[in-house]
Amino acid sequence: MTRPTPKTRADFAHFETLTTRWFDNDIYGHMNNTVHYQLFDTAVNGHLVAKGILDMAAGEHVFLVVQSGCDYFQELAFPGVVHAGLRIARMGNSAITYEIGLFMDGADTAAAQGHLVHVNVDRATKRPVPISPSAREILRPLRVDGAV
Amino acid sequence: MTRPTPKTRADFAHFETLTTRWFDNDIYGHMNNTVHYQLFDTAVNGHLVAKGILDMAAGEHVFLVVQSGCDYFQELAFPGVVHAGLRIARMGNSAITYEIGLFMDGADTAAAQGHLVHVNVDRATKRPVPISPSAREILRPLRVDGAV
Amino acid sequence: MTRPTPKTRADFAHFETLTTRWFDNDIYGHMNNTVHYQLFDTAVNGHLVAKGILDMAAGEHVFLVVQSGCDYFQELAFPGVVHAGLRIARMGNSAITYEIGLFMDGADTAAAQGHLVHVNVDRATKRPVPISPSAREILRPLRVDGAV
Amino acid sequence: MTRPTPKTRADFAHFETLTTRWFDNDIYGHMNNTVHYQLFDTAVNGHLVAKGILDMAAGEHVFLVVQSGCDYFQELAFPGVVHAGLRIARMGNSAITYEIGLFMDGADTAAAQGHLVHVNVDRATKRPVPISPSAREILRPLRVDGAV
Numbered sequence: 245m246t247r248p249t250p251k252t253r254a255d256f257a258h259f260e261t262l263t264t265r266w267f268d269n270d271i272y273g274h275m276n277n278t279v280h281y282q283l284f285d286t287a288v289n290g291h292l293v294a295k296g297i298l299d300m301a302a303g304e305h306v307f308l309v310v311q312s313g314c315d316y317f318q319e320l321a322f323p324g325v326v327h328a329g330l331r332i333a334r335m336g337n338s339a340i341t342y343e344i345g346l347f348m349d350g351a352d353t354a355a356a357q358g359h360l361v362h363v364n365v366d367r368a369t370k371r372p373v374p375i376s377p378s379a380r381e382i383l384r385p386l387r388v389d390g391a392v
Numbered sequence: 393m394t395r396p397t398p399k400t401r402a403d404f405a406h407f408e409t410l411t412t413r414w415f416d417n418d419i420y421g422h423m424n425n426t427v428h429y430q431l432f433d434t435a436v437n438g439h440l441v442a443k444g445i446l447d448m449a450a451g452e453h454v455f456l457v458v459q460s461g462c463d464y465f466q467e468l469a470f471p472g473v474v475h476a477g478l479r480i481a482r483m484g485n486s487a488i489t490y491e492i493g494l495f496m497d498g499a500d501t502a503a504a505q506g507h508l509v510h511v512n513v514d515r516a517t518k519r520p521v522p523i524s525p526s527a528r529e530i531l532r533p534l535r536v537d538g539a540v
Numbered sequence: 541m542t543r544p545t546p547k548t549r550a551d552f553a554h555f556e557t558l559t560t561r562w563f564d565n566d567i568y569g570h571m572n573n574t575v576h577y578q579l580f581d582t583a584v585n586g587h588l589v590a591k592g593i594l595d596m597a598a599g600e601h602v603f604l605v606v607q608s609g610c611d612y613f614q615e616l617a618f619p620g621v622v623h624a625g626l627r628i629a630r631m632g633n634s635a636i637t638y639e640i641g642l643f644m645d646g647a648d649t650a651a652a653q654g655h656l657v658h659v660n661v662d663r664a665t666k667r668p669v670p671i672s673p674s675a676r677e678i679l680r681p682l683r684v685d686g687a688v
Numbered sequence: 689m690t691r692p693t694p695k696t697r698a699d700f701a702h703f704e705t706l707t708t709r710w711f712d713n714d715i716y717g718h719m720n721n722t723v724h725y726q727l728f729d730t731a732v733n734g735h736l737v738a739k740g741i742l743d744m745a746a747g748e749h750v751f752l753v754v755q756s757g758c759d760y761f762q763e764l765a766f767p768g769v770v771h772a773g774l775r776i777a778r779m780g781n782s783a784i785t786y787e788i789g790l791f792m793d794g795a796d797t798a799a800a801q802g803h804l805v806h807v808n809v810d811r812a813t814k815r816p817v818p819i820s821p822s823a824r825e826i827l828r829p830l831r832v833d834g835a836v
């Protein structure tokens with residue numbers, strides 16, 4: 245296990261505010277480790293929908309998760325609000341690596357952080373398709389790799 | 393199947409604002425019917441925790457759900473914010489019947505409504521115990537049965 | 541709250557065997573009340589898919605839940621296998637009321653029981669459509685209302 | 689993104705058979721990426737409970753997840769049974785790295801594979817504690833690192 249350093253809010257380009265739920269807490273009284281991934285999905289796809297890049301219901305292309313990971317530093321729990329910070333670490337021809345930090349309300353250091361790799365695919369064939377120039381432009385403010 | 397009339401916001405005494413999640417949507421592209429119950433739990437227990445009536449982690453008594461139900465009138469879906477209206481229809485010696493309405497942001501008519509029956513139990517023995525006079529007093533504003 | 545009597549295995553016409561999951565248990569160490577509905581959905585839709593009545597991905601009609609309810613008598617929990625008993629209480633022109641009992645492995649009395657009301661709808665318009673004669677015939681063994 | 693090669697059944701030392709659920713499928717009609725982690729948790733903790741190494745409800749120590757990750761190669765979906773293969777890649781003083789492969793019924797190549805890092809902690813203080821010699825002995829058949 246390689247253990248990264250927790251990121252801070254300044255490391256992220258965009259934030260989504262997410263409410264926790266009673267059943268996020270498992271038998272140990274804290275957010276179950278699988279819920280963090282629900283929040284990752286929500287922050288990333290929520291941003292894509294808001295920006296008009298993803299049309300979940302009718303779009304000809306969608307983004308599928310091909311890899312994910314998370315490091316858990318501190319407990320998150322219901323009740324409480326989570327701020328999900330978002331940034332793009334890498335963007336290839338059809339793949340985007342998002343990095344997400346989860347912050348408890350008021351905290352500056354991430355309680356957990358992880359990544360999702362999305363591949364842009366044709367909805368019917370599920371074969372990779374290139375990310376459009378317009379989507380690249382819209383997502384540019386999230387990029388931390390210096391690339392365009 | 394008996395089909396009730398959808399309630400409106402004016403029918404509820406208290407509201408909690410809850411964010412939806414990507415995975416709330418099932419294969420039909422709308423909130424899966426089981427998620428509504430997650431929101432019911434969250435609205436009810438969130439209020440009880442906020443009011444100091446429920447200490448999930450360490451309290452000597454907790455509230456267990458012994459009955460629940462929901463009528464679905466309109467689709468809820470991610471993305472979108474849900475307002476959960478709360479009221480108490482009946483309060484017995486140890487049982488409380490909560491009624492919950494779920495409203496899409498901006499809507500005045502409930503997209504779904506249901507109920508939860510909580511029984512106050514001793515945490516260790518799980519036997520019913522009476523609801524304390526102080527809890528009754530705190531919950532009084534939610535009651536619509538005219539009782540005290 | 542009207543409290544029904546727990547049903548027994550003999551009350552049900554068909555059974556599905558379902559495994560529990562670590563995260564089914566909530567902070568109280570037992571199956572969270574919302575998971576029962578996941579099991580209801582799974583038992584009912586699993587049977588419909590197996591019988592060729594529901595094509596989730598491509599069918600022109602699907603079944604949407606318009607009402608659900610559950611009574612919780614005893615705790616269910618991970619680890620453990622749950623047997624879900626299934627029967628049809630009522631079948632109208634486009635609506636079917638399923639009753640489901642959840643039994644712990646080895647138990648003859650339901651730990652929880654509830655119902656789902658499905659409405660058969662056109663996938664695109666989401667308007668009710670009649671249940672086909674062939675589906676009625678396939679589902680007949682589940683019916684306890686004496687009707688055909 | 690580093691993309692590993694899918695493992696086969698022969699790479700794993702122990703298997704758990706898990707049923708899928710209706711709501712495992714998300715809007716894209718396949719198992720949502722967060723459900724894989726529910727299955728990881730279930731396979732690992734289910735084995736620990738069965739072997740008497742974990743007492744979720746009353747044990748003085750429990751295992752908390754501090755890191756997790758998954759690579760998704762092929763779709764999993766309801767309906768269908770998943771076989772979760774389990775092995776231990778590393779065992780330190782208080783941490784265990786489990787590797788899990790998820791196989792569709794009948795398939796020899798993993799549809800998805802990932803890892804969980806568990807840290808053995810004191811239940812009250814949540815501070816790491818050493819894994820006992822008896823637990824090490826019980827888990828030895830899962831180890832692929834050649835160590836004892």
